[in-house]
Amino acid sequence: MADSVALDPVDLHLLRLLQNDARTTYRDLAAQVGVAPSTCLDRVTRLRRAGVILGHRLELDPARMGRGLQALLLVQVRPHRRELVGPFVERIRALPESRTVFHLTGPDDYLVHVAVADMTDLQRLVLDGFTSRREVARVETRLIFQQWECGPLLPPAEPAPVPGAAPGTTP
Amino acid sequence: MADSVALDPVDLHLLRLLQNDARTTYRDLAAQVGVAPSTCLDRVTRLRRAGVILGHRLELDPARMGRGLQALLLVQVRPHRRELVGPFVERIRALPESRTVFHLTGPDDYLVHVAVADMTDLQRLVLDGFTSRREVARVETRLIFQQWECGPLLPPAEPAPVPGAAPGTTP
DNA sequence: CGTGAAACCTTCGAAGC
DNA sequence: GCTTCGAAGGTTTCACG
Numbered sequence: 001m002a003d004s005v006a007l008d009p010v011d012l013h014l015l016r017l018l019q020n021d022a023r024t025t026y027r028d029l030a031a032q033v034g035v036a037p038s039t040c041l042d043r044v045t046r047l048r049r050a051g052v053i054l055g056h057r058l059e060l061d062p063a064r065m066g067r068g069l070q071a072l073l074l075v076q077v078r079p080h081r082r083e084l085v086g087p088f089v090e091r092i093r094a095l096p097e098s099r100t101v102f103h104l105t106g107p108d109d110y111l112v113h114v115a116v117a118d119m120t121d122l123q124r125l126v127l128d129g130f131t132s133r134r135e136v137a138r139v140e141t142r143l144i145f146q147q148w149e150c151g152p153l154l155p156p157a158e159p160a161p162v163p164g165a166a167p168g169t170t171p
Numbered sequence: 172m173a174d175s176v177a178l179d180p181v182d183l184h185l186l187r188l189l190q191n192d193a194r195t196t197y198r199d200l201a202a203q204v205g206v207a208p209s210t211c212l213d214r215v216t217r218l219r220r221a222g223v224i225l226g227h228r229l230e231l232d233p234a235r236m237g238r239g240l241q242a243l244l245l246v247q248v249r250p251h252r253r254e255l256v257g258p259f260v261e262r263i264r265a266l267p268e269s270r271t272v273f274h275l276t277g278p279d280d281y282l283v284h285v286a287v288a289d290m291t292d293l294q295r296l297v298l299d300g301f302t303s304r305r306e307v308a309r310v311e312t313r314l315i316f317q318q319w320e321c322g323p324l325l326p327p328a329e330p331a332p333v334p335g336a337a338p339g340t341t342p
Numbered sequence: 343c344g345t346g347a348a349a350c351c352t353t354c355g356a357a358g359c
Numbered sequence: 360g361c362t363t364c365g366a367a368g369g370t371t372t373c374a375c376g
Binding site: 007015018019021022023050051052053054055056057058059060061062064065066067072089092093094095096098099100101102103104105106108111115116117121140142143144145146147148149150151153154155156157 | 178189190192193194221222223224225226227230231232233235236238243260263264267269270271273274275276277279286288292311313316317318319324326328
Binding site for chain 1: 361362363364
């Protein structure tokens with residue numbers, strides 16, 4: 001069900017363009033990819049239905065929204081059992097300061113990306129939203145100086161074919 | 172310049188709807204917010220020009236793109252000087268596996284969110300993309316079990332007005 | 343900020359390769 | 360099976376009140 005769908009070069013080209021600007025019209029997509037607009041519509045609809053495309057999201061500038069300070073909180077939840085971590089995650093997700101929550105391997109169970117107004121706001125969030133709870137054993141706060149989004153998400157490159165390698169060894 | 176722009180209730184309503192689905196038509200936005208479609212267009216255009224809206228991005232499912240394993244890499248870069256960290260960030264951003272790079276306070280200088288095909292791919296990435304470089308002093312790998320996006324980015328709530336507080340003290 | 347009209351885009355069916 | 364053509368319906372966009 002979660003298999004990686006077969007994506008041909010046209011799909012990949014469309015996805016690359018749409019990751020750059022998700023509002024590109026099918027007409028423009030068609031012109032750049034070299035197929036008909038209706039084909040673009042067809043492909044994109046198919047990719048949405050297949051679950052490759054999860055949604056179209058607006059990216060906002062947190063600073064302009066009055067949230068000029070961002071941080072990552074490393075959180076230990078003890079004991080780390082289902083009865084506790086389920087409600088913990090839902091509570092953290094519901095905080096207006098939370099942006100993303102990761103459940104991790106390693107000494108810290110969760111990493112929470114938060115956006116707050118200022119240092120006072122961050123202190124309040126850590127004390128009231130995290131360390132005040134009995135299940136939260138430890139919180140480590142790391143401020144974000146800067147962050148960069150990286151290139152578009154693409155399928156892994158094919159390993160370069162080795163000349164002379166026996167074909168059919170990894171069918 | 173990076174001041175938080177004054178956002179009135181109409182702007183906030185539009186942003187909340189668009190964060191939910193960035194493809195909502197101006198006609199639908201107008202119906203839900205209670206203004207004319209042309210006003211919606213005007214507001215959204217203004218918010219884009221003001222830098223509040225940074226872009227419309229397509230959200231893809233990494234697993235369906237053949238990248239079923241994600242991880243966070245905590246990286247120490249030593250010495251932590253401009254001549255080294257500038258090129259380091261650019262090199263990491265250019266890796267097809269990288270999704271986001273954070274420059275942080277604390278013992279780890281950078282946190283890199285990566286998406287790879289499998290464990291073999293992750294090992295290759297850590298060895299070839301990170302620890303092979305002289306400026307990379309240490310890499311700690313934390314696998315992501317699961318991750319959750321949180322609610323829309325909204326401006327900080329006004330502190331509840333205290334009854335009896337003297338008006339005009341914070342104009 | 344709303345109205346209205348023109349231009350454009352999306353979206354389907356049906357035919358062609 | 361996938362692509363193109365063409366036309367209907369809807370959306371975006373602009374000048375104006």
